[in-house]
Amino acid sequence: MKKVINNAEQVVEEMLQGIVLAHPQYVKRVEGFNVLVRATSPVQGKVALVSGGGSGHEPSHGGYVGRGMLDGAVAGAVFTSPTPDQVYEAVKAVDGGKGVLLVIKNYTGDVMNFEMATEMAEADGIQVAKVVVNDDVAVENSTWTTGRRGIAGTVFVHKIAGAKAEQGADLAAVQKTAEKVIANLRSMGMALSPCTVPAAGKPSFTLAENEVEIGMGIHGEPGTHREAIRTADETAEHLLSKILSDMTLAAGNEVAVMINGLGGTPLMELYIVNRKVAALLAEKNIKTAKTYVGNYMTSLEMAGFSITVLKLDSELKELLLAPADTPAFVQF
Amino acid sequence: MKKVINNAEQVVEEMLQGIVLAHPQYVKRVEGFNVLVRATSPVQGKVALVSGGGSGHEPSHGGYVGRGMLDGAVAGAVFTSPTPDQVYEAVKAVDGGKGVLLVIKNYTGDVMNFEMATEMAEADGIQVAKVVVNDDVAVENSTWTTGRRGIAGTVFVHKIAGAKAEQGADLAAVQKTAEKVIANLRSMGMALSPCTVPAAGKPSFTLAENEVEIGMGIHGEPGTHREAIRTADETAEHLLSKILSDMTLAAGNEVAVMINGLGGTPLMELYIVNRKVAALLAEKNIKTAKTYVGNYMTSLEMAGFSITVLKLDSELKELLLAPADTPAFVQF
Numbered sequence: 001m002k003k004v005i006n007n008a009e010q011v012v013e014e015m016l017q018g019i020v021l022a023h024p025q026y027v028k029r030v031e032g033f034n035v036l037v038r039a040t041s042p043v044q045g046k047v048a049l050v051s052g053g054g055s056g057h058e059p060s061h062g063g064y065v066g067r068g069m070l071d072g073a074v075a076g077a078v079f080t081s082p083t084p085d086q087v088y089e090a091v092k093a094v095d096g097g098k099g100v101l102l103v104i105k106n107y108t109g110d111v112m113n114f115e116m117a118t119e120m121a122e123a124d125g126i127q128v129a130k131v132v133v134n135d136d137v138a139v140e141n142s143t144w145t146t147g148r149r150g151i152a153g154t155v156f157v158h159k160i161a162g163a164k165a166e167q168g169a170d171l172a173a174v175q176k177t178a179e180k181v182i183a184n185l186r187s188m189g190m191a192l193s194p195c196t197v198p199a200a201g202k203p204s205f206t207l208a209e210n211e212v213e214i215g216m217g218i219h220g221e222p223g224t225h226r227e228a229i230r231t232a233d234e235t236a237e238h239l240l241s242k243i244l245s246d247m248t249l250a251a252g253n254e255v256a257v258m259i260n261g262l263g264g265t266p267l268m269e270l271y272i273v274n275r276k277v278a279a280l281l282a283e284k285n286i287k288t289a290k291t292y293v294g295n296y297m298t299s300l301e302m303a304g305f306s307i308t309v310l311k312l313d314s315e316l317k318e319l320l321l322a323p324a325d326t327p328a329f330v331q332f
Numbered sequence: 333m334k335k336v337i338n339n340a341e342q343v344v345e346e347m348l349q350g351i352v353l354a355h356p357q358y359v360k361r362v363e364g365f366n367v368l369v370r371a372t373s374p375v376q377g378k379v380a381l382v383s384g385g386g387s388g389h390e391p392s393h394g395g396y397v398g399r400g401m402l403d404g405a406v407a408g409a410v411f412t413s414p415t416p417d418q419v420y421e422a423v424k425a426v427d428g429g430k431g432v433l434l435v436i437k438n439y440t441g442d443v444m445n446f447e448m449a450t451e452m453a454e455a456d457g458i459q460v461a462k463v464v465v466n467d468d469v470a471v472e473n474s475t476w477t478t479g480r481r482g483i484a485g486t487v488f489v490h491k492i493a494g495a496k497a498e499q500g501a502d503l504a505a506v507q508k509t510a511e512k513v514i515a516n517l518r519s520m521g522m523a524l525s526p527c528t529v530p531a532a533g534k535p536s537f538t539l540a541e542n543e544v545e546i547g548m549g550i551h552g553e554p555g556t557h558r559e560a561i562r563t564a565d566e567t568a569e570h571l572l573s574k575i576l577s578d579m580t581l582a583a584g585n586e587v588a589v590m591i592n593g594l595g596g597t598p599l600m601e602l603y604i605v606n607r608k609v610a611a612l613l614a615e616k617n618i619k620t621a622k623t624y625v626g627n628y629m630t631s632l633e634m635a636g637f638s639i640t641v642l643k644l645d646s647e648l649k650e651l652l653l654a655p656a657d658t659p660a661f662v663q664f
Contacts, residue, residue, distance in 0.1 A: 002524050002542065004601040004637065006563045011600060014564075018603030021610035022591075022623040058599035192334050195598075210334065231338045232346075259354075264596040266527075266632045267390035268343060269336040271350030278353035291354040294660075295627070300598045301635065305336065323664075328626075330662040332655075 001201045008198035012055045012075055019062050023327045026066045034082065035090040036062045037072040047165040047174045048072065048094035051103040051158060052087065053110050054079040056197070057218060060155065060297045063328030069162035070103075070326070078197050078300075079219045081109030087117030091126060099127030099171035101178060103157050105150030106134040129175040133157050135187040135308065137246045138215030138223050149217050152260040152297035153185040153308040156320070159329065163319040181316060186243040189306030190223070190235060191216040193264065195299050214238065218262070218299045232269065236276040239307050244284075249311060251285035256320055258308040259291070263298035265305055270294070277307060289317050296328075333533045340530035344387045344407055351394050355659045358398045366414065367422040368394045369404040379497040379506045380404065380426035383435040383490060384419065385442050386411040388529070389550060392487065392629045395660030401494035402658070403432075410529045410632070411551045413441030419449030423458060431459030431503035433510060435489050437482030438466040461507040465489050467519040467640065469578045470547030470555050481549050484592035484629035485517040485640040488652070491661065495651040513648060518575040521638030522555070522567060523548040525596065527631050546570065550594070550631045564601065568608040571639050576616075581643060583617035588652055590640040591623070595630035597637055602626070605637060621649050628660075 005011050012034060019036065020029050027036045035052075042048065051061045052074030061073035071094035076082035091100045100121070104114045111132060118128045135153030142149055161178035169177070191213045194203035204220045207213060212235075215223025230238075249255070259274045261267070270293050281288055289312055297306075312320065324331045337343050344366060351368065352361050359368045367384075374380065383393045384406030393405035403426035408414035423432045432453070436446045443464060450460045467485030474481055493510035501509070523545050526535035536552045539545060544567075547555025562570075581587070591606045593599070602625050613620055621644055629638075644652065656663045 002544070002561055002635070004524070004564045004567065004597065005604055006565050011604065014607050015600045015603045018605070018607035018610070018625075022603065022606050022625050056598070056600065058603070063599075192336070212334070229334055232336045233338050235336065263598050264633055264635075265336065266388070266595050266630065267395075267627070268347045268388065268632065271347045271354065271390070272337055272343065273350070274354050275346050275350035278350070293350075293354050295599070298598065300600065301596055303334070303596075303633065325664055330664065332657055332662065332664070 001196050003198060005198055011198050012077060016075060026327050027062065030089050030093045033086050033089045034075040035072060035086060035093065036065050037090065037093045038065055041071055041094050042096040043071065044096045045098060046096050047098045047169065047171050048096055048100045049103060049162055049165055050074065050090045050094060050100055052082050053105050054081060056300045057297050059328030064155065064158050064326050066326030068166050068322060068324030069158045069329060078199065081107065081113050084113045084116035084120065087114050088120040091117060091121040091128060095126050099129065101161060101171060101174050102128065102130040103154065103161065103178065104130055104132045105154055106132050106147055107144045108146060109144060127171055129171050131175060131178040131182060133182055135185045137186050137242055138188050142217055143221040151187050151189060151218050152258055152306045153187040153310065155296045156185060156256065156310050157181045159324060160316055160319040163322040181310065184311040186246050187306050187308040188215060188239045188242050189304060190214045190239065191262065191302055191304035193303040194220055195302040216304065218297060232272045233276045236273045237280060240277055240280055243307060243309050247309065247311060249286055254287045254289050254312045254317060256310045256312060257288050257291045258296060259293045260297055260306045260308065261295040262302040262304040263295060264301040264303035270305055273305060290321065333528050335530060337530055343530050344409060348407060358659050359394065362421050362425045365418050365421045366407040367404060367418060367425065368397050369422065369425045370397055373403055373426045374428040375403065376428045377430060378428050379430045379501065379503050380428055380432045381435060381494055381497060382406065382422045382426060382432055384414050385437050386413060388632045389629050391660030396487065396490050396658050398658030400498050400654060400656030401490045401661060410531065413439065413445050416445045416448035416452065419446050420452040423449060423453040423460060427458045431461065433493060433503060433506050434460065434462040435486065435493065435510065436462055436464045437486055438464045438479055439476045440478060441476065459503055461503050463507060463510040463514060465514055467517045469518050469574055470520050474549060475553040483519050483521060483550050484590055484638045485519040485642065487628045488517060488588065488642050489513045491656060492648055492651040495654040513642065516643040518578050519638050519640040520547060520571045520574050521636060522546045522571065523594065523634055523636035525635040526552055527634040548636065550629060564604045565608045568605045569612060572609055572612055575639060575641050579641065579643060581618055586619045586621050586644045586649060588642045588644060589620050589623045590628060591625045592629055592638045592640065593627040594634040594636040595627060596633040596635040602637055609639060622652065
């Protein structure tokens with residue numbers, strides 16, 4: 001294992017320290033917990049958003065803490081759900097009196113632990129609502145998941161629900177908007193190479209020299225199948241067709257697109273994928289309101305990418321394009 | 333070679349198409365050339381900035397075309413200088429009547445080709461000035477370079493000179509500010525793994541299982557030495573000490589810091605590096621005005637990172653913190 005680390009057991013702690021030292025204008029640490037909240041938290045009179053999950057997906061989720069997106073992010077061990085007490089501390093730290101929305105990626109451990117935290121916070125009189133993101137169309141059920149997995153599309157939930165909260169909407173309205181995003185959100189990915197969890201010290205799976213895995217999850221969970229690597233265009237077309245066959249999109253509809261790198265993929269390759277995705281959408285007369293290309297939801301140094309399509313209506317479009325100011329997502 | 337591409341000979345062309353399709357609000361293509369310019373180019377009455385170089389360093393340089401940074405970016409073949417005619421087309425496309433500043437990384441081919449383009453543009457009556465960035469303290473002279481190499485610190489030149497131009501400064505003043513940035517800019521990097529140029533099909537060098545190269549350039553040019561991988565803290569301390577020993581920094585001085593990933597390094601590791609860099613600067617009572625952590629100047633999928641330190645005065649600080657709105661660098 002060749003990594004720029006000091007100690008495999010300390011990577012999350014040291015990363016969190018590094019984030020706070022880099023971005024004190026955006027985030028602060030909840031003392032004693034693996035929780036980052038806005039430097040200005042709690043923001044009084046605003047619904048707060050908390051997300052999180054295992055570490056190793058950076059900039060998710062700490063990179064999205066800031067104006068217009070999250071109020072708090074909880075960091076579990078690498079690829080491991082955060083414990084309920086950590087989530088509970090995040091909720092307490094960000095509640096500004098209007099309640100807290102939890103944005104949970106659909107993994108059994110995350111769902112369970114965020115729910116336990118909800119009960120703890122409600123016992124304190126804090127209003128808590130939750131949404132579960134399940135955008136990955138690759139497989140139903142999977143390692144650690146009942147139903148579909150939550151992957152890169154989660155960032156659109158942060159962005160849009162975060163903008164709704166910033167506008168002053170109440171908890172029920174922010175939750176309803178987040179649920180609308182989830183209902184219109186589909187993603188699918190593929191991997192060219194595995195990654196190594198520091199504490200494990202070796203790759204969690206292997207792929208042959210010329211082999212890729214289609215539909216692989218962001219922790220290396222199995223996808224639909226393995227195959228010999230095809231061209232970027234063929235792969236993009238395959239993933240996009242799986243995504244679109246699960247959505248109701250008509251000519252003239254408007255979408256947002258994310259081409260997400262898993263951590264070890266050159267930006268050059270993501271743009272080559274986008275070239276094909278944009279052409280395929282244009283052929284169908286589907287209009288792309290905005291495209292995001294980059295490393296938004298990673299799997300450490302895994303090579304590969306995912307495509308996310310979000311069907312927009314006027315509300316979702318306005319909220320998506322609203323300003324945001326966070327360490328990893330800034331938009332005028 | 334396992335890459336998400338269609339054809340090794342077409343990667344730059346297809347990437348440029350993908351960038352324009354992703355970001356039409358920011359950039360457009362100069363028809364028939366590997367040149368991206370602002371969607372609003374030429375901007376009348378403003379000094380224009382053009383940078384570029386070999387491809388494979390994305391988001392450098394096309395990702396920095398937009399308000400507050402570059403007006404144009406020229407993309408050579410992967411790790412290959414753009415030809416003079418390409419640079420010349422960029423200059424013509426962006427000149428808004430106040431002249432054009434070329435920001436060149438110090439590689440012999442780049443310097444020569446940008447200079448030939450300068451002569452061509454001047455023959456047309458366009459005012460052209462240039463600066464050469466040589467921030468890499470690792471080695472004097474190197475493959476393709478006389479003097480020091482230009483690496484990630486170049487992004488600070490784009491940012492600060494771009495803000496100066498946006499304020500309405502004339503060409504001589506923008507050039508002077510860019511030269512001040514370069515005089516106060518130092519970087520150094522290291523690599524854990526090589527990358528593969530698509531047209532070559534195999535890695536440009538090899539490192540043993542436990543070996544890293546200190547001071548390696550962004551095209552895999554040799555650094556100062558190879559060694560067994562050490563801890564993140566030891567490596568950060570070594571690079572930072574080389575950087576600081578080449579600068580005049582006193583307690584109370586203010587700097588900007590960039591922890592730059594080379595393309596295949598998890599953000600987690602970059603933040604672990606930042607933790608140590610921030611601690612070492614704080615020990616010396618050097619104040620960090622802003623820290624940037626991410627993939628700013630990459631080498632395809634190479635694993636590794638560089639550290640950049642820029643000594644600030646009040647002018648440089650104000651310009652660094654000024655707004656920018658580009659595909660890959662957005663700041664309020």
